[in-house]
Amino acid sequence: MIGRHPNRRQLARWLDGDAPELDDHIDGCEKCAQTLDALAAAETTDLRPALLTLLAPPTDLEERVSRRLAARLQSRADAELFGALLGVPIETGRVVLEARET
């Protein structure tokens, strides 16, 4: 472990974001993690409702992603089929298809 363990007062400052110089030590120290755990034990706020609200996926996300994925698979299948017809690898089939589309 790098250097000495910070004391409780320093750890409390770090928790408040005021001691970035301790980042390297704390990132790798199991003992400090335990001390911090005890320091923060009183913290019981439920963050979940607020997080769920802020990070809520758009309602039509699944539909849209499914459609876009299907389209990507389809273009891949087309390229493969085209490549197979011409007897060339899929990459060539794709290039030929894309050239036709533009």
Added chain:
Amino acid sequence: MDTDAPPAEQLEALVRDHLDAVYRVAYSVVRDSALAEDVAQDAILKAWKALPTFRGDSSLRSWMLRITHNTAISTMRRRREELREPDLLPEREQGITTEKRVVDSLSLDAFEEALSHLDELSRAIVVLREIEGMSYDEIAETLDVPLPTVKTRLLRARRTLATALEGWKP
């Protein structure tokens, strides 16, 4: 389809079972709704193609979210290089969800502000812990960081967010 590609049903299953979590992890990194959706789509396609190599050392969810996190990080890196100006990155999502419109509170704004000021890693840790309910070990494995990092970043992030949330009730 080439013969070695996994069946399309597995792609549908990945979307059905993991899309919401994938989106949230992506959003926690990129902080833009449209970009998070692109990342989610890329990550799911990547995971689907790589399914034959999934060995079950971790849970499928953890594996899926690890791919998502990596995809989000590399997407951000690419965009930063393209823009060469971090200030031009989107600050907040464009799309407003119904749920969000219902919530009208200064405290939630403060919460969002606090969330946006956390580092990317801390945001991802918070999402995996508080929303996905992962254990510290699972989070460490998913994000490929040491266990103490998970614990301490989470403690600090929780403290910051809880302070910002004072007074807000859903």
